[in-house]
Amino acid sequence: MDMRNVKLSIDEYGNIRVSGISNYRIMSRYRTLSSALDSLPSEGGAVIVEPGTWNIDDTPIELSSNQSIIGFGSSSILHNTDSTYTEKHTISAVGESGSELSGINIKGIKLTGVAGGGHGIHFEYVDEFTIDNVFIDGIGDSGIYLSNCDNGMVSSFDVRDVNSGYGIELSDSDGNRFINGLVDGNGISLSNSVGNIFSSVISKNCSDDGWILKSGSNYNVINGCRATGNTGYGIKIESGALYNLIIAGVNALLGNTAGTVSDSGSSTEWIRGTYDRAIVAWDETEVDYTDTSGDTYSEEKTHRITTSSSYGYNVSTIYIIAEIKVDAGTGTLGVFIDGGANPSLTLTTTSTSYELKSGSFDVSWSDDTIHTVSVKLKNSGAGNTTSNRVYECYVS
Known part of the structure; x- marks a missing residue:
């Protein structure tokens, strides 16, 4: 599904108008979002989430290949009410090594939660996915968590005040792109992840580092991004992280308590200048x-x-x-x-x-x-x- 062709609107009578999708379900016509997903044909499709707050309590949302969740932006809210089970994520998609999921899209959704709950978006072994125009606020654990996920696109995101974990957390995930986003409060972590690119992303007000690149995180690019107001460093590169490229203006990494950068990695290339590129x-x-x-x-x-x-x-x-x-x-x-x-x-x-x-x-x-x-x-x-x-x- 090409998400660029998907258009939603509500007419003067309150009816949902959808174009660019052949198979879709309207969430309010089903008991839960999961039952709406289950009703989609085997070739996939989308569930449209109308404006309003929809509680996610007993039934977790689990996506399969070629399934999408599409809303109207920050007015379409999925709220995770569970505060006792950290493995209960608001939206999850879990494949296996050699049987990865693909073609999953999340667009125009706000995710909220409470302390003690799971991730906002939890993907394992998911390739070639898109996450666009997503707002995440007050989730129990990491806002966006990717494990063994490759070649995805995350754009126009706003992640704030995650109760634990990171705003964005990557583990063993390669070739993903993060464009035009904000992480406010919890930072961005890469572990054993290769060839990911961050462009025009802000990481601020974190209790630790704005970005942390851990061992095995190689050939990643942080370009035209900002890290400010963090208790740790703006960018921290740990031992065992190799050949990463940082392109940043001289004012882009200021105002962090521990300092601008801490680089214990190898062969990091820094391109600095007066202005962002x-x-x-x-x-x-x-x-x-x-x-x-x-x-x-x-x-x-x-x-x-x-x-x-x-x-x-x-x-x-x-x-x-x-x-x-x-x-x-x-x-x-x-x-x-x-x-x-x-x-x-x-x-x-x-x-x-x-x-x-x-x-x-x-x-x-x-x-x-x-x-x-x-x-x-x-x-x-x-x-x-x-x-x-x-x-x-x-x-x-």
Whole structure:
């Protein structure tokens, strides 16, 4: 289900209008939300939660593959009344290793609870999910908990005043994206989790660290985020966390009692500047290039950057984040500016699995024009293939 096509409305007679979904149920027509989910066909569908407060007491909400819960935003409230059972989560989805769930969506919902209860959203072995426009307030344990969950998208979230645990907690979860969100009061924790990206996320007023990257949390990106008012550090990277990338403005990590950062990890890359970076391109299309002659670039992706000295749209530095891999040899991703013959930046790998790479270069653009950025691939050996999946371009 493409959640971008889903639209809800209430007409002048109080009727729910739904478009973009073929199979759906209206929650108020069923005894519980769980019974509404159970009534969906085997191919899945969605339960629409009308505005109002709906108590979740005796029957937990457990999602299967291709099932969605969709509401009207903060006015559609699911309240977990249980204060005695920490394993009773408000919304849960649990698969198994080798039998992961997928295609699960939660959108436009507010979750509330009481001390002693479980997680707001609890996912185990769930891949390719979306959580969007979700408000979580006063839940018993971690607001969003992901264990062994890969390639999900969490966007436009607001997590506040969780009674225990973390606002967001990842364990053994890889390749997830968190965009445009707030965690107020409990921080963000990653344990043994690889290749996750946080963009435009604020973590504040936590009793410990704003972010904590524990051992085994490698190749994660914290970009254009803020951590402030935390009792611990803004960002804490523990021993055994490797090759993480932090892109932050110099004022983005101030006001934390213990200090700005604590970095006991290895090979952390810090990119600091006066302002937070602005994203200008984001492409997750997977492309493969088989270099038939060896060391010959082939253009795969392109985008444009507009500058205007008249309006102060100047660019001094370009930052690139990309995932690349090869089947053999050495693969190179080159970034070319304005049709130039030579790359302004090269990122290389010999890994046969996707590897997160990053780099930056100065351009000092203060003109009134449209600049072209081209991404090209090549391989050191004839007949070898270089692949690119994630590509992101930021400017300052």
